[in-house]
Amino acid sequence: MKSPQNAVTSKWHRFLQEDGTSPLLDPAKPNGYEGCPCLTFDQLANYNLDYSTNIKAISFLGTGYENPAEYGLGCSAHDAAVPECSNVGDCVTKIPLPDNCDKSWCRRAWCYVDSNSCSVEKAQSSLWESKSLAYSYAACGFMDSYTSSDRLRDLQNRTLRVAFNSNSGGWQGAYNEEGHFAMNAQWYGPLIDFVSDAAILGGFELEATVPPEWLRNSSKAFFGGSAFDLCIYAVSLGYLDMCVAGYTVTTKRASVTSFFELTSDPVYLLTFAGEEQRTNLEDFVYALKTIFTPFTGGAWAMIVMFVLPVMALLMWFHEHGVPGSAFPRTRPFQEIDKETGEAKIKHRPIRLTTQLFQALYMSFLSFTSESYDISVITAGGKIHLLGIFSFLILVLAVYTANLAAILTTSAQSTAVETVEEALQAGYNFCANRKLALTIMKLYTIDPARFAVDPESEGGDGMPGFNCARCQGRQRAIDFMKQDHNDPSLYCDAAFVTLQELEVMHQFGLHCNKTVVGNILTFNTFGMPLGSSIASPMSSWLYKMKYEGLLTQKLNEAQPANQCAAASQQNEGIGLTVQQLTGIWVIVFTFALGGLIAKAVNYYQRRNKSSSFSQLVWHYDQWGRPIPNLELDDWRKESIPPVDRRRTSVVLPSTIPGRRSGGSNGLHSLSYHSHMYSSDFAYPDDDNTCSKEEVAVHLEEKDEQAPSTQPEPWGGVDSASFATDQADSAFEDADEITQKVSC
Structure with missing residues (x-):
């Protein structure tokens, strides 16, 4: 069970929240501040305070208040025992507290003072308004919250x-x-x-x-x-x-x-x-510079002078000299004898500078076209290609998004940004x-x-809108007009x-x-x-x-x-090298992966045994088959030379979609390619034939082959394949020669 003191303390805690935990506050100066001393007993007696006849005082102090004659003498919490402070009622039981529960004045010390001798805050006593009696909490060192509470009661x-x-x-x-x-x-x-x-x-x-x-x-x-x-x-x-x-x-x-x-x-x-008004030349220069604003100068230098060249050189490093790649060591040329019409194929080496320039060109072309659309053969090149595509997708996506933000912000830009700039530009203004x-x-x-108050609307013609009918605040916005000629009526800004x-x-x-x-x-x-x-x-x-x-x-x-x-509201700003760090990490991670694959392939080739297998077909990054020219080079060493004008290229029966057949497991199909020979193996006559005739001949030759019947290859049979190869051959050769022997 709580002691009476604890109960009182708990009560104070419920509705007195300003002065800590003590139920009563002791004054530092019992007799008041030297500049505002408390009235003594004799001084207070001179006011002739009769509590027995003052109904307001009796109501406030209560009938059980002891020694009312000492009320207000010296610094003390005189109100702690008055009914308003002791009967807390809802201030203890209700949550949240009612608004009239701010009674921190109940436990604060105060005393009556002479208003003429007090240099600090004091107030007229509401109990003795006719006596000009003042009281002061400040004289005892406390804040007066009673006066404000008393004021609220007046409302x-x-x-x-x-x-x-x-x-x-x-x-x-x-x-x-x-x-x-x-x-x-x-x-x-x-x-x-x-x-x-x-x-x-x-x-x-x-x-x-x-x-x-x-x-x-x-x-x-x-x-x-x-x-x-x-x-x-x-x-x-x-x-x-x-x-x-x-x-x-x-x-x-x-x-x-x-x-x-x-x-x-x-x-x-x-x-x-x-956008700010500009001349034609200024507008052209501004528009030209705008397309470069998504990246800072440092970021552009990183892309153009480092990333794209490095990507190009690494791709050349992976693909250089690989049969079927975009970077062969030699390039075939066809020489035609004008008298006999005989054509010969010769291979000339490609200069290193030409190859490097081509690699750089392809890299920049991929950046502007958003695609690296050349055949990549090696495993290292394919991994490196992931880095290139990552770079293209991420950089171009960031560029597009940031450019859109910049252009949108540009549409919301203003000709002036400050009052000083507006004054220098000769603006006039509207305002109430x-x-x-x-x-x-x-x-x-x-x-x-400033535009003047319109006399037509009852204004006085002075600067600033003030007329009763013109609604000056709204008029300041409504009468803004670009390129106006009447500064007394319209304005450039407001x-x-x-x-x-x-x-x-x-x-x-x-x-x-x-x-x-x-x-x-x-x-x-x-x-x-x-x-x-x-x-x-x-x-x-x-x-x-x-x-x-x-x-x-x-x-x-x-x-x-x-x-x-x-x-x-947010302006687009150029992106820096640091802000593009994520892109650099992804790109060069793939580039490093490509180099590792290149090293693994090199190690495997150096450690081949005397008997080894070799791929007949390479596949590029899209899965398209490409003949392995290294296989042809090896075969040439063991097959007797043939007439250069009549060359048969042997396709393996093990290519995708074909069954093995024949004694040697190979199926012979004659076709032309500028990378292999000068023309097709046709019947022994000197007639000129068309592409369609070549296709028919190849189909007949395929049907007469003693091997097993071919199956479709990737959805295309041998005749269709022959037709496709013939089309490609004639497209390559049409500009070189108009006659071939059938």
Whole structure:
């Protein structure tokens, strides 16, 4: 079971949250601060305090309070035993705590003081208002939370006279389609919701009131002609308790009445979005440079001067001299005797410089065409080819994506980025009157640079929009016009708060306009409060604000941006060598793998035994068969020479799709290729034959062969294969000779 002291301590913990864990706070100076001493017994007696006749004092202290004559003498927690502090009720049992549970003043020390002899904070006693008796927590070294709590109690059950203005722009204020001081239930906006909820939670009521019309001329003479100025003027004179809307807090307005500050909206320079105007030559140079902007100069140098050449040289290293590859050691030439028509094939070596140049050309061609479409034979070359394709896919994908981002951003670029650049470019500006005056002072801008208040709309012809009918905040955006000739009416740029543009973009309007540069200033919005409620109402509204009520209402009212272009805020930038590290690692990993495969193949060839097998067909990276010329070179050493004009190439019966047949296991098929001989083996006559005749002859010769019947090879039979080879042969030879012997 808890001791009484522990029970009291637990009670304090429930509803006193500001001063640690001790139920009572001992003062450092029992008799008060030297500059604000506590009243002595004799001094307090001079005030003639009669507790027996003071109903308010009896109600506060309770009938069981001992020695009321000592109440307020010396620094002590005099209120710890009063009913309001001892009867905590819901402040102990309810979660969350009610708003009236902030009673940290109950355990803080205070004393009565002479207001004329106190140099620190003090307040008039609410129990003895007619006695001019003051009390001070500061004299005892503590914060006065009782005064603020007492002020909040003054708001409860009160009815406040409130006028509503309809904001002409933005989305953070108060709005009504019927305009200012409308006496209907159509008011909306985050400020309406905020004040309504604050009134419900604070226990007071709001009564919609229209400011007296006869004050309008006086207000116009002092402030200006706007309805906002009229409402502030009425509050300052006491005809209203407060006004609800978003009011720009100016020095003159703040000098006549108190304001509860709502938000600080950033002010920006508003310009047209789009590329800067250039001459034809400048536009050409800019467009030419744009295609190179996805990568930095270092990245381009890495690609052009290192990666592509290295990829080319490594591919040449793998494929050089491999039969059927793109890099043979020799190149066949056909020599034709003009008199006899006899053709001979000769092989000439290819110079190393020619081969290397060809390798470089193929590498750069693959980069520009996004494909490396040549036959690769060796295992090392095929692995290396993976590196090439990885490089092409990744680099080109990154290039395309970054270029798209840069071009999109370019469409949203602006001709100027700062106020200084706009002034140098000769711009004139639009702004509402109050904002125009602020910007003129901050940046020393000539008033002639601002579009004037339109007299046709009831304006005064002065810089900045201030007329009642022209809706100055929205007009500043509406009257921006490119290449205009009337600076008194139109403007090149405007000064606006961010919420003004957000409202336009909410409806998909003015999507070609965007804010640029840094924040120029902040436009502070607030609500005017009458002197009779300024202190308690300001305390209560700030409490609601800092507890998140205002932020909640603003978040609920935040407009969605319907301008797709306006959401493009991130600029595309050139990618550096370091940012492309992943690509380099992948590419050169495959390149290293190709070199390892090359070394393994070289080791295997050097350690061949006297009896070895040799592939009859090579296959490129796409699986296409390529004859093994090394096999033909070996066969030439053991087969007697034949007439150079009549060459038969022997195809093995073990090629894909064929069965073995014949005594020697080979099937003879005559065909022509510029890599083997000069013409076909045809019947012994000197007639000229066509490609179709060659195909027919080959088919007949194939049918007469004593070997087994061939099966389709990859979906193509021997006759079709012969026709294809004949087509290829004649395409190669048509430009060299028009006659062949059949």
